[in-house]
Amino acid sequence: MEILRKTGNQTGARIARKEDEAKVVSVRRLMWLRFKRNRLAVIGGIFLLLMYLAAIFAGFIAPNDPTMVHSQYVSMAPHGLNFVDTDGNFHLIPFVYGVKSAVDPATFRKTFQIIPEEKYPLQFFVRGSEYTILGIFRTDIHLFGVEEPGKLFLFGTDTQGRDIFSRVWFGAQVSLSVGLLGVFLTLVFGSIIGIASGYIGGLFDDIIQRVIELLMSFPQLPLWLALAALVPDNWPSDRIYFAITIVLAILSWGALARQTRSMVYALREADFVTAARYSNCSDWRIITRHLLPNTMSHIIVIATTAIPGMILGETALSFLGLGIRSPLISWGLLLTDAQHIRVLVQQPWILTPAIFVIATIIAFNFLGDGLRDAADPFAK
Amino acid sequence: MEIQLNAVPHADRPLLEILHLKKHYPVTRGLLKRTVGYVKAVDDVSLTIYPGQTLGLVGESGSGKTTLAHSVMRGITPTAGSVIFHDDHLGPVDVASADPAALRHVRRNMQMVFQDPFSSLNPRMTVLDIIAEPLQVNQIAKGKAAQERVAELLQLVGLRPEYMRRFPHAFSGGQRQRIVVARALALNPRLVLLDEPTSALDVSIQAQTLNLLKDLQSRLNLSYLFISHDLGVVEHVSDTVAVMYVGRVVEVAPTRKLYQQxxxxxxxxxxxxxxxxxxxxxxxxxxxxxxxxxxxxxxxxxxxxxxxxxxxxxxxxxxxxxxxxxxxxxxxxxxxxxxxxxxxxxx
Known part of the structure; x- marks a missing residue:
């Protein structure tokens, strides 16, 4: 009886302690709970996660080599997967028709006609062109494809006969990572300057603020163009990639530094910082233990909202021919073809990459919105 | 309980002497920051605090009470005058002109409790980290020893030590103010500056907090500079009361005298x-x-x-x-x- 009661009490105590631990909610967890409440932000986040995964595994998703020129199939409209053939029979596994090209005798334009007898069923995990994932794993297995000599161009081909669908995913690698890398540079540079400016204050702060104002009053596009034009033509493509990223970051760190500075400026006078100073905490400790943890979430939010601008910046630069250059592929580069109105009218499908740009920007904006709410979990 | 009671020093030897303290803020105008005048936030104030006693400081908002307290801590550098802290080891130290090493030493013996318990705790740190910070920074205790000391301090201010893993947002205003007090006491100070410690709290919690402060004072032989605009509260806790008006002290007297005559x-x-x-x-x-x-x-x-x-x-x-x-x-x-x-x- 005695023992029984004792063990009973102990379990009671243990349950009580467990409940107590469950009640101990960290700020990070509060943020997560708040973020989850915003449906659109969660959807945006998941979409972006999938986009980035797809970009990493671009070679796997793309059925064709993005640089491969299919000279027989230049400027071909998307010809999709069919379930029902010309005779009205239903096929469980979708297939593509074979295509033959001909020249219209009246307009001299290339036309494509399907060959009803040639059907190439869709296959999964087919062997095709070789590619690497993250530059490490070399393989030739693709998620889906059709058997040679069938061709699968889901989004059609561009003016040189390259598969747009495949190029979109390889383009995502550059376009999506430019945003992240650029924002990372902005984040590091902007937050260091912002914290220093806000914490040191005085003349140093004045000078930094004037410099940022000067930087922000430059017209953005001409400055980008001028800086991008400075990048030598003969540089290898990866060096150009980093140069473009830096060009994009140069103009955006100012805004981040300003916002960081104003947050630090307010926090510097907070009672807990004064208390830390009165307890003999060093400046370094005050910055790293008190100021940084309380500003970092806001800084990350600001950075997230800066990513769409970076992606658009890269797209604009590449579109104008001053950004990413061949053999690298980016979404902006893919849209270069659309500069000619004739192409645009006759082959509207080359605008497909724009849909991806728009969707990504919108998803980032949704995500940024949700993060902004989550960054201050105590706000009502 | 390892909190040592300081032997009561000679009653007429002061712990802190504020002598002709002035803090004037220049008022600047224009791009070149030309000084056009001064705000005399604290204007020639002299006050004395004795060991184990409470000096109440009352006055309206803007009368310079808080500026005075921060000048004593040298969070604000005074324009003129001196703040003499009679330290057990260093002897009399003028806080207003002390070198960094002496200032560090004196600040261990002088701590401050702020008015707003919601802004005086870092929301990103647990109670353990908050209270243990002064111990770590001043190399008094760390790790397990610091944790034990924090538990002891939490008990001292009437909170359960199990709460130390929680974050400040899990506590009410009164509990937070107790945490602030526990942190201020972590270094075993001789003097605690209380800047309106109860004015942000509910009335019922105010009384509890005041009683806690009085209890701690008698147990640890603390001296208080108690700043408030609530005369009822000041009467309850103070041995001596000083009244401030626009940066100047207009009256100082033992509490009873000041309230009666x-x-x-x-x-x-x-x-x-x-x-x-x-x-x-x-x-x-x-x-x-x-x-x-x-x-x-x-x-x-x-x-x-x-x-x-x-x-x-x-x-x-x-x-x-x-x-x-x-x-x-x-x-x-x-x-x-x-x-x-x-x-x-x-x-």
Whole structure:
């Protein structure tokens, strides 16, 4: 009886302690709970996660080599997967028709006609062109494809006969990572300057603020163009990639530094910082233990909202021919073809990459919105 | 409990002496920051705090109470004057001009509790980290030893040690203020500056917190500088009370004397404003006309003269010095001897 009661009490105590631990909610967890409440932000986040995964595994998703020129199939409209053939029979596994090209005798334009007898069923995990994932794993297995000599161009081909669908995913690698890398540079540079400016204050702060104002009053596009034009033509493509990223970051760190500075400026006078100073905490400790943890979430939010601008910046630069250059592929580069109105009218499908740009920007904006709410979990 | 009780030092040897302390903020104008005047936030204030005693500091908002406290901690560097802290090891140290090493040492013996318990705790740190921070920074204890000390301090202020893993947002205002007090006591200070420690709290919690502070004072032989605009609270906790008006001390006296026989008209007016829970009592408050003057442009002479019901021509051009009117009671009024001012019970 005695023992029984004792063990009973102990379990009671243990349950009580467990409940107590469950009640101990960290700020990070509060943020997560708040973020989850915003449906659109969660959807945006998941979409972006999938986009980035797809970009990493671009070679796997793309059925064709993005640089491969299919000279027989230049400027071909998307010809999709069919379930029902010309005779009205239903096929469980979708297939593509074979295509033959001909020249219209009246307009001299290339036309494509399907060959009803040639059907190439869709296959999964087919062997095709070789590619690497993250530059490490070399393989030739693709998620889906059709058997040679069938061709699968889901989004059609561009003016040189390259598969747009495949190029979109390889383009995502550059376009999506430019945003992240650029924002990372902005984040590091902007937050260091912002914290220093806000914490040191005085003349140093004045000078930094004037410099940022000067930087922000430059017209953005001409400055980008001028800086991008400075990048030598003969540089290898990866060096150009980093140069473009830096060009994009140069103009955006100012805004981040300003916002960081104003947050630090307010926090510097907070009672807990004064208390830390009165307890003999060093400046370094005050910055790293008190100021940084309380500003970092806001800084990350600001950075997230800066990513769409970076992606658009890269797209604009590449579109104008001053950004990413061949053999690298980016979404902006893919849209270069659309500069000619004739192409645009006759082959509207080359605008497909724009849909991806728009969707990504919108998803980032949704995500940024949700993060902004989550960054201050105590706000009502 | 390892909190050692300091042997009560000689009663007439002060712990802290504030001597002719001034803090003037320049008022600048224009692009070149030309100085056009000064805000005399603290203007020639002298006060003394004895070991184990409480000095209450009252005054309206903007009278310089908080500036004075931060000047004592040297969060603000005073314009002139000195703050002498009588340290056990270093002897008298002038905080206002101390070198960094001496300042570090003195700050271990002087801590401050702030008005707003919601902004005085870092929301990103657990209670353990918050209270242990002074111990780690001053290399007194870390790890397990710090944790034990934190548990001890939490018990001391009446909180359960199990709470130490929680974050500040899990606590109420009163509990937070206890955490702030625990942190302030972590270094075993001799003097604690309490800047309106209860004014952000509910009335019922105020009483609890005040009793806790009094209890801690007698157990740890602490000295308090208790800043408040609530005269009832100050009467309850203080041994001596100083009244500030626009940066100057207008009256200092032992609590009983000041409340029973004030010698400055401003003190009288403040005392008349204390609410009393007596429905039959007729209201006989002395409503002070006008507003507290702008400290950038205070009236000449006695700063209180435009609002004073007893003002004479001399008050407008001659500032009265703080002088001893009755033994132990100092007032800055030309007519302290003539006036028969009402005490707190006369209203």
């Amino acid at each position: 004030p010698k400055h008209p401003y003190t009288e007016a403040l005392l008349s404003s204390i609410p009393k829970p007596d429905p039959t009592r007729k209201k006989r408050r002395i409503a002070i006309a006008g507003e507290i003057p702008n400290p950038a442009n205070p009236p000449p002479g006695c700063h209180f003269h435009p609002r004073c019901p007893y003002a004479q021509p001399i008050c407008a051009h001659e500032a009265p010095p703080l002088r001893e009117v009755t033994p132990g009671q100092f007032a800055a009024c030309h007519f302290s001897d003539e006036l028969n001012l009402k005490g707190v019970n006369d209203f």
